[in-house]
Each structure stands twice: as structure tokens, then as C-alpha cells.
Amino acid sequence: MATQHSKSAARVMISPAVIFLLGWMIVPLVMTIYFSFLDYRPLRGVKECCVGFQNYERFVTSSSFTESVITTLIMVGGILLITVIGGILLALLLDQPFWGQGIVRILVIAPFFVMPTVSALVWKNMFMNPVNGLFAYLFKFLGLEPFDFLTQAPLFSIILIVSWQWLPFATLILLTATQSLDSEQLEAAEMDGAPVLSRFFYIILPHLARAITVVILIQTIFLLSIFAEIFVTTNGAFGTRTLTYLVYQRVLESQNIGLGSAGGIIAVILANIIAIFLMRIVGKNLDR
Amino acid sequence: MARAVTTRRKTITTIVAWAIGILIFFPILWTILTSFKTEAEAIADPPSFLFFNWTLENYTLVQERSNYFRFLMNSVILSVGSTLLGIIIAVPAAWAMAFVPGRRTKDVLLWMLSTKMLPAVGVLFPIVLIARTLNIYDSYILLIMVLMLINLPIIVWMLYTYFREIPGEILEAARMDGAGMREEILHVLTPMALPGIASTVLLNIILAWNEAFWTLNLTTVKAAPLTAFIASYSSPEGLFYAKLSAASTMAIAPILILGWFSQKQLVRGLTFGAVK
Amino acid sequence: MGSITLNQVTKSFGEVQVIPPLDLEINDGEFVVFVGPSGCGKSTLLRLIAGLEDVSSGMIAIDGNDATQVPPAKRGLAMVFQSYALYPHMSVRKNIAFPMKMAGVPQEEQEKRITNAAKVLNLTDYLERRPGQLSGGQRQRVAIGRAIVREPAAFLFDEPLSNLDAALRVNMRLEISELHNTLETTMIYVTHDQVEAMTMADKIVVLHAGVIEQVGSPLELYNNPRNEFVAGFIGSPKMNLIKGEEAAKRNAATIGIRPEHIGLSTTDGAWQGKVGVAEHLGSDTFIHVHVPEFTEPLTVRASGEFSVRHGDTVYCTPDESKLHKFDAKGLRMT
Numbered sequence: 001m002a003t004q005h006s007k008s009a010a011r012v013m014i015s016p017a018v019i020f021l022l023g024w025m026i027v028p029l030v031m032t033i034y035f036s037f038l039d040y041r042p043l044r045g046v047k048e049c050c051v052g053f054q055n056y057e058r059f060v061t062s063s064s065f066t067e068s069v070i071t072t073l074i075m076v077g078g079i080l081l082i083t084v085i086g087g088i089l090l091a092l093l094l095d096q097p098f099w100g101q102g103i104v105r106i107l108v109i110a111p112f113f114v115m116p117t118v119s120a121l122v123w124k125n126m127f128m129n130p131v132n133g134l135f136a137y138l139f140k141f142l143g144l145e146p147f148d149f150l151t152q153a154p155l156f157s158i159i160l161i162v163s164w165q166w167l168p169f170a171t172l173i174l175l176t177a178t179q180s181l182d183s184e185q186l187e188a189a190e191m192d193g194a195p196v197l198s199r200f201f202y203i204i205l206p207h208l209a210r211a212i213t214v215v216i217l218i219q220t221i222f223l224l225s226i227f228a229e230i231f232v233t234t235n236g237a238f239g240t241r242t243l244t245y246l247v248y249q250r251v252l253e254s255q256n257i258g259l260g261s262a263g264g265i266i267a268v269i270l271a272n273i274i275a276i277f278l279m280r281i282v283g284k285n286l287d288r
Numbered sequence: 289m290a291r292a293v294t295t296r297r298k299t300i301t302t303i304v305a306w307a308i309g310i311l312i313f314f315p316i317l318w319t320i321l322t323s324f325k326t327e328a329e330a331i332a333d334p335p336s337f338l339f340f341n342w343t344l345e346n347y348t349l350v351q352e353r354s355n356y357f358r359f360l361m362n363s364v365i366l367s368v369g370s371t372l373l374g375i376i377i378a379v380p381a382a383w384a385m386a387f388v389p390g391r392r393t394k395d396v397l398l399w400m401l402s403t404k405m406l407p408a409v410g411v412l413f414p415i416v417l418i419a420r421t422l423n424i425y426d427s428y429i430l431l432i433m434v435l436m437l438i439n440l441p442i443i444v445w446m447l448y449t450y451f452r453e454i455p456g457e458i459l460e461a462a463r464m465d466g467a468g469m470r471e472e473i474l475h476v477l478t479p480m481a482l483p484g485i486a487s488t489v490l491l492n493i494i495l496a497w498n499e500a501f502w503t504l505n506l507t508t509v510k511a512a513p514l515t516a517f518i519a520s521y522s523s524p525e526g527l528f529y530a531k532l533s534a535a536s537t538m539a540i541a542p543i544l545i546l547g548w549f550s551q552k553q554l555v556r557g558l559t560f561g562a563v564k
Numbered sequence: 565m566g567s568i569t570l571n572q573v574t575k576s577f578g579e580v581q582v583i584p585p586l587d588l589e590i591n592d593g594e595f596v597v598f599v600g601p602s603g604c605g606k607s608t609l610l611r612l613i614a615g616l617e618d619v620s621s622g623m624i625a626i627d628g629n630d631a632t633q634v635p636p637a638k639r640g641l642a643m644v645f646q647s648y649a650l651y652p653h654m655s656v657r658k659n660i661a662f663p664m665k666m667a668g669v670p671q672e673e674q675e676k677r678i679t680n681a682a683k684v685l686n687l688t689d690y691l692e693r694r695p696g697q698l699s700g701g702q703r704q705r706v707a708i709g710r711a712i713v714r715e716p717a718a719f720l721f722d723e724p725l726s727n728l729d730a731a732l733r734v735n736m737r738l739e740i741s742e743l744h745n746t747l748e749t750t751m752i753y754v755t756h757d758q759v760e761a762m763t764m765a766d767k768i769v770v771l772h773a774g775v776i777e778q779v780g781s782p783l784e785l786y787n788n789p790r791n792e793f794v795a796g797f798i799g800s801p802k803m804n805l806i807k808g809e810e811a812a813k814r815n816a817a818t819i820g821i822r823p824e825h826i827g828l829s830t831t832d833g834a835w836q837g838k839v840g841v842a843e844h845l846g847s848d849t850f851i852h853v854h855v856p857e858f859t860e861p862l863t864v865r866a867s868g869e870f871s872v873r874h875g876d877t878v879y880c881t882p883d884e885s886k887l888h889k890f891d892a893k894g895l896r897m898t
Contacts, residue, residue: 006387006388006469007390009469010387010388010390013380014381014385014396016377016380017377018381018396018400020377020437021399021403021437021440021441024403027414028411028414028415028418029410029414031411031414031417032410032411032413032414094305098298098305099302100306101305103309104305104309105309106548107310107312108308109547109548109551110544110547110548111313111316113494113547114498114540114544115500115515115518115539116498117515117516117518118319118518121518121521121522122315122319122532122533126315126318126532137333141334164315167312168312172551173555176555221404221405224407227408227504228500228501228515231500231504231519231522232518232519232522244409247409247412248412251413252412252416252505257413264407264411264412267407271405272402272405274405275402275405279401282398283394283398
């Protein structure tokens with residue numbers, strides 16, 4: 001259905017979207033690259049051109065960079081571990097027949113729709129608060145000392161909060177993938193005498209492999225830029241400063257634009273490395 | 289077809305599934321319940337679950353103290369505005385890519401997605417600077433544009449997957465029947481794709497509603513939506529659990545309801561068609 | 565009104581030329597069938613005429629006017645698609661009205677034409693339904709209705725019956741032929757089914773790999789196939805094509821004989837063979853005879869109930885006057 005006429009019309013219709021996104025991508029990125037080569041600290045009135053790779057060097061060699069990278073890795077890795085394993089188990093459970101499937105599904109999905117600032121604040125105050133939080137009551141009830149989550153295990157606490165938000169996403173996608181498994185395959189395996197665990201490892205898990213990869217990649221992209229949860233709980237203190245948060249602090253809090261911009265470009269590069277893998281998978285899917 | 293499952297097994301599954309479902313939902317449930325307590329009851333030891341004096345005073349207090357409705361209006365304006373603007377730009381683009389695919393269509397689609405993966409923090413300062421220079425910092429227009437741009441790839445992508453399911457022959461039939469490009473999109477494509485467009489709108493309203501990085505960093509007062517309203521509770525004064533719960537309930541209730549309607553489309557929208 | 569001329573038309577998709585230069589003349593009021601195996605370019609040819617694809621070179625004229633650059637909407641042609649392509653969100657009435665709405669036909673005139681079309685196509689009771697609530701045959705009729713009301717210069721049909729079950733297909737075949745008799749408008753019909761082609765066409769165009777193998781009336785093609793391809797494609801069951809000694813005896817590379825032109829005997833004849841499978845259709849029996857000298861079994865028609873059993877020895881004698889001879893290039897020898 002391609003005639004010259006429709007082809008030129010298509011070009012016209014696609015251009016607004018392309019122009020908008022091109023502008024959105026290129027203009028700020030070029031500016032950031034430019035700033036990353038300046039010594040630019042507006043609060044002190046410093047704006048000097050062309051310090052070369054000095055900002056990059058300072059950003060990468062500072063101890064806070066290494067720390068932030070490690071924090072980011074632990075945070076993203078921990079959340080991925082919890083959500084993917086939890087997601088697989090939940091998906092298999094929800095795939096079984098039981099009464100009230102629809103309602104349970106809705107209950108499980110709900111956290112995904114809670115805005116990040118709300119879930120962070122609710123968890124921080126109403127659950128993790130060492131005096132009045134629900135966990136404190138629970139610990140007391142069990143005869144244990146109340147635990148101050150956000151000061152004693154801040155990173156773990158944030159991992160818990162964000163996992164709660166993203167578990168529904170993993171579950172939903174893995175559930176969709178589980179449901180697309182041909183039940184005859186499982187029945188054939190059963191006829192062949194494969195016990196439950198073998199069926200899981202040899203048939204269900206390979207079938208879910210693609211969905212799991214997609215979950216990991218997409219979550220990674222979103223998780224690398226976690227902001228609100230840190231912003232309202234610890235504000236980056238107690239070893240919860242991720243790379244994103246470090247750059248944010250350099251740019252907006254200490255107003256060292258040059259240094260922050262260099263950090264921003266590094267974050268862009270790291271994110272793109274992951275993005276390439278996701279693109280490959282999505283791209284392959286387009287060919288069908 | 290699935291074979292018959294023993295009642296015993298189904299009963300056990302039901303109990304386990306409901307227990308886990310309620311556990312996951314509990315923080316939301318607890319927030320909603322607390323919003324109806326007095327501040328003293330909210331931190332009572334031991335916590336009361338259902339048997340407390342139900343009150344609505346927190347809701348009135350929250351509205352009086354921080355003008356909830358203004359933030360709500362801002363959230364509505366920003367999420368609906370950015371989504372509609374995105375749809376207007378994305379429908380023609382998705383039409384072109386779905387029905388007149390060229391050699392580079394796939395690359396364009398993937399490139400659009402890649403813009404979504406740009407870490408926001410990398411371009412934060414330039415955007416703040418541009419906003420200040422143009423004097424649009426903390427304005428609807430700025431936030432609508434930014435939210436539209438970060439969600440545009442998802443909108444285009446979702447519409448594209450919906451459009452691709454419409455058989456090309458129907459559009460050709462319209463063309464044979466004498467419909468021009470405009471009539472074809474208006475009378476045939478749009479009505480047929482309406483369910484798809486509706487779920488795209490829904491999902492993107494949700495995403496824009498919950499977006500926290502840009503809304504926190506680009507607003508102060510005038511255009512601040514509910515994300516910022518809630519964040520203002522992070523430095524508490526005195527007893528505030530019940531009020532925090534009331535504010536939170538009001539911030540998430542509209543979107544929870546919308547979300548439940550859109551759960552089926554969620555998978556498609558957020559995996560870019562990689563999982564079906 | 566309704567003559568279509570193709571002059572040196574070609575079509576390439578990228579580097580691949582799917583239709584080499586092609587000429588074709590379709591007269592006003594003719595029922596023309598494009599037939600050929602799948603991938604022969606018959607649908608592409610139809611879409612070129614419709615304007616849904618650009619020609620790579622050459623000219624298409626409708627009623628003597630150059631229409632090569634005219635968009636599909638302005639060519640005055642109506643098309644019935646394989647999938648029917650009904651608008652699922654519109655009622656049957658609105659589906660049929662759509663082309664008239666696009667053309668700005670006055671309301672009363674629209675009503676009149678819809679009523680007429682519905683009467684002709686037995687759709688009167690279904691006008692307010694949605695396509696989803698109709699059976700396959702009814703959807704097909706709506707698609708035809710949508711084409712009729714435009715009063716087009718020509719109708720284009722793209723394998724319109726391939727989604728119907730066998731019984732319905734025979735019915736719709738008759739209805740479309742009836743319609744052609746009533747309307748007397750040019751119809752171009754694409755199918756891969758040579759039975760449809762034989763039963764409906766005034767003129768058949770046999771296509772193979774984008775090339776027109778032969779153009780002619782059904783009986784011309786049946787009696788005088790221009791080459792081996794047409795000989796093998798037209799007629800059911802297929803013509804027996806025999807190479808080797810028997811062909812050489814008759815100074816040809818290949819000889820062809822239709823199953824209905826072979827005499828069968830249990831006592832004597834030209835070719836001796838053993839019975840393989842016998843297909844009893846009631847009125848006819850088709851017997852596959854394995855002749856040792858031939859590479860493929862011979863299909864022979866025996867009228868009525870010719871009772872033989874698997875493994876029986878039979879003798880086949882071709883009717884020499886109905887024998888087709890082809891040279892080494894596969895072309896017909898006279």
C-alpha cells in the first residue's frame with residue numbers, strides 16, 4: 001500500500017514527533033556537554049571557559065563517585081533480585097485457578113499506581129518510623145527492640161520501598177508471559193514423566209526468559225533514575241546517594257554546574273550501554 | 289483446555305493468593321484507614337485496625353492547610369494536557385509508521401524509544417536554564433511540554449502497536465471508496481483504534497500524574513502538582529500521620545481507579561510490545 | 565465506459581521486478597479473471613489498476629484517459645477485498661453509504677441506492693447490524709453492496725471467495741455472475757482457483773511469475789493452451805503431461821492428454837498399466853493408472869461406475885485428435 005503520494009504524506013505526518021524529540025534530545029544534551037567543559041559555579045560568580053576534561057577527572061576520581069556507583073549497583077541489583085524472583089513466584093501463583101482471581105490481581109497491581117512521593121512518605125513514617133511506625137509495634141509485640149530502618153539500614157529500606165512499587169510491574173509482565181505458555185507443552189512434559197520442579201526449570205523458565213530479560217532491562221532504566229524516593233526519605237544521606245542523586249546535588253544543591261554536567265554525561269553514557277541491549281531485543285521483535 | 293482442579297487444591301491456592309494479595313495491598317489499605325482516624329488514634333499503641341472513631345476532619349484540615357484542590361487541579365491540567373498534546377502529535381506519526389512503513393521506520397521507532405532512556409538528571413540544568421531564560425519556570429506550558437516529551441515515545445509506540453493490528457485492507461477500502469487522507473484517519477482509522485487510543489491516554493495520564501523528577505525540580509508554587517504537594521509533608525511538624533494519610537489518599541485515589549481500568553494495557557505500553 | 569488499457573506496465577519492489585513489461589486490453593462490460601498460482605503477481609496487477617500501488621513504468625488508461633497518476637479515490641473503480649474490509653464500527657447501512665458520503669451524493673439518492681442494493685443482495689433485514697454480527701456470506705454481500713452503490717466504471721475483486729466455505733463459494737460464484745449479467749459493468753476478478761476462472765470469466769488472463777501466459781475465453785484455454793503451463797493449470801483434474809518415448813514417437817518434447825480424453829479398457833489398448841487409487845465421485849470415477857514407461861501415474865476419467873480394483877491391469881488409449889503437443893520450450897506445436 002505504498003504509493004508516492006502516501007509516502008510523502010507519511011513523511012509530513014511523522015515530522016512533528018521527530019522534530020520535537022530531536023530538539024528535546026539534542027539541545028539540552030549539547031548544552032550539558034558544553035557546561036561539562038566549563039568551570040561554572042554561579043553562586044560564586046565563577047564562569048571560566050574550557051577547563052578540558054578537568055571536571056570529568058574530578059568527578060570520576062572523587063570518592064563520592066565510587067561510592068555512588070556502588071550504591072547504585074547495590075540498589076538496582078537488590079530491587080531487581082526481589083522483584084524478579086518475587087514476580088516469577090507471584091505470576092505462577094496468580095496463574096493457578098482460585099476464587100477471586102480478578103480481585104487479587106487488582107490488589108497486587110495497586111502499588112504500581114501509587115505516586116513515588118506518596119509511597120516513600122507512607123513507608124518512611126507509618127511503617128519504618130522507630131517510635132510510631134507499624135513495624136516498631138510489630139517488633140515490640142514480638143518482644144524485640146524497635147529498629148530504626150532509615151538510619152540503621154537506609155539502603156535496605158529504600159530497596160524495600162522501591163521493590164514494593166515495582167513488584168507489580170514484574171508480576172504483571174511475567175503473568176502475561178506465563179499465560180501465553182501453551183498448556184499442551186506442560187501436559188506433554190507431564191506425560192513424559194517430568195516432575196513439578198523439572199517442568200519449572202526446563203519448560204516454564206526458558207519460556208519466561210525473554211520476558212524476564214525485558215523486565216530487567218526496563219526496570220534498570222527506570223531504577224537508574226530513582227529520585228523521589230531518596231529525595232523524601234534520606235535526601236541522599238547515610239550511603240543512599242546514587243549516581244543520579246549525586247549529579248542532582250552537584251548541579252542544584254552545590255551549584256557546581258561544570259562538575260555536575262560532567263557527571264550527567266557519565267550517567268547518560270552508562271544508561272546508554274544498558275539501553276543498547278534493550279533496543280536489540282525490542283528491535284528483533286519489530287521484524288516479525 | 290485446563291482440566292478440573294480438585295477443590296482442596298483450589299481452596300489452598302485461594303487462601304495463599306488472598307493472603308499475599310492483601311499483604312501487598314496493606315500499605316495502601318492502612319493509609320486509607322489512617323486517614324479516617326484522629327491524630328491521637330493514628331499513633332495509638334496498640335494500633336487500632338477498624339474500631340476507632342471514624343472522622344473526616346483530616347480531609348478538611350488538609351484542604352484548609354495546604355489547598356489540596358489547587359494541587360489536584362494542577363495535576364489534572366498537567367497530566368491531561370500533556371497526554372492530549374502528545375496524542376495529537378503521535379497519531380499522525382504512528383499512522384505513518386504503521387501503514388506506510390519505509391526502510392527507516394524501524395530505526396526511527398527505536399531512536400524515539402532511546403530518547404526515553406536518557407537519564408533526566410543529565411539534562412536537568414539546561415532545562416532549568418532554558419526555563420528561567422524564557423521566563424516559563426513553574427508554568428503550565430513548561431511542565432506540559434516536558435511531560436509530553438518524556439512520554440511521547442511511549443504514546444507513539446503504543447499507538448503504533450494498536451494501529452498495526454488494524455488490517456491495511458480496510459484503509460485501502462476507504463481509499464477506494466473515495467476517502468482522502470484526512471477522511472481516512474478521521475472516519476475509519478480513529479473510530480477503529482478508539483479502544484487503543486483510550487488505553488494509551490489512560491496509561492499516559494497515569495505516568496504523567498506520578499512523574500516526580502521534573503515536577504519536583506521545575507515547579508515551586510504556581511504549577512506544582514500533587515507529587516510536590518505530598519513532598520511538602522516530608523518535613524513534619526507535630527502530629528501529622530492522619531493528615532499525611534488523608535493527603536496521600538487523595539493524591540492516589542483518582543489514579544488507582546484509572547489504573548485498575550488500564551491494567552491490561554499496562555504490559556503492552558511499558559514493554560513496547562516486547563511481551564504479549 | 566469501463567474499458568481499461570495497460571500499456572507496457574511494470575512493477576518493481578526495490579530491486580525485484582515482479583511484473584515485467586505487460587500489455588493488456590479489457591473491454592467495457594467484460595468479466596475478466598486473472599488466474600495463476602500464488603505469487604504470480606495477479607493481486608499486484610489488480611492493485612496497480614486500483615491505484616493502491618504505483619506503477620514503476622508504463623501507463624494505465626481507464627476509458628481512454630491516462631489514469632496512471634490518478635489517486636485510487638478518483639479512478640471511479642470499486643474494489644471488493646479478500647477480507648471484505650468492512651468498517652467494523654459502522655452499521656451495514658453506513659458501510660454501504662460510506663463511498664457515497666465521501667462523494668457527496670445527496671441524502672435521498674443515497675437512501676434509494678442503499679434500498680436497491682439491499683434488495684438485490686438480500687440484505688434488507690440486516691441494514692442496522694454491525695459487520696461483526698453477520699455471517700461470512702453476508703459480509704461478502706455487504707462488501708459487494710458497498711461497491712455497487714458507487715456505480716463504478718469497473719469492479720475489482722481480490723480473491724473474494726477464498727474465505728468462504730465450499731458450499732457458500734459455489735453460491736456466491738453464481739450470485740456474482742448474476743450480478744454481472746444484470747449490471748453489465750466491467751469486472752476484474754482475481755483468483756487462484758481455475759474452476760472459478762472457468763465458470764465465471766468471459767476472458768481469462770493466466771499469469772505466471774508476472775508474465776501473461778495466455779489470454780482467452782475459457783474454452784479457448786481449455787482446447788488450445790498456448791504452452792505447457794496453461795495446459796497444466798487449466799482443467800480439473802490436471803492434464804496428463806508425458807515426456808519421453810511416447811512424446812518422441814509423435815515428434816514432440818511433451819505430449820498432453822486430458823483425463824477425459826483417454827479411453828479405458830480391461831482387455832486391450834495403447835498403454836498397459838496397473839490401477840493405483842480410484843476416486844469415485846458418483847457421476848465420474850478418476851482412476852490413477854501406473855504405466856511402467858511413464859514417470860507419473862496417468863489420471864483417467866471413467867464415466868459412471870467403472871468397477872476396477874487396486875492392482876488390476878488396465879489398458880489406456882488416448883484420443884489422438886485431442887492430444888496436445890509441446891516443443892522443448894514448452895510451447896504448443898501445431
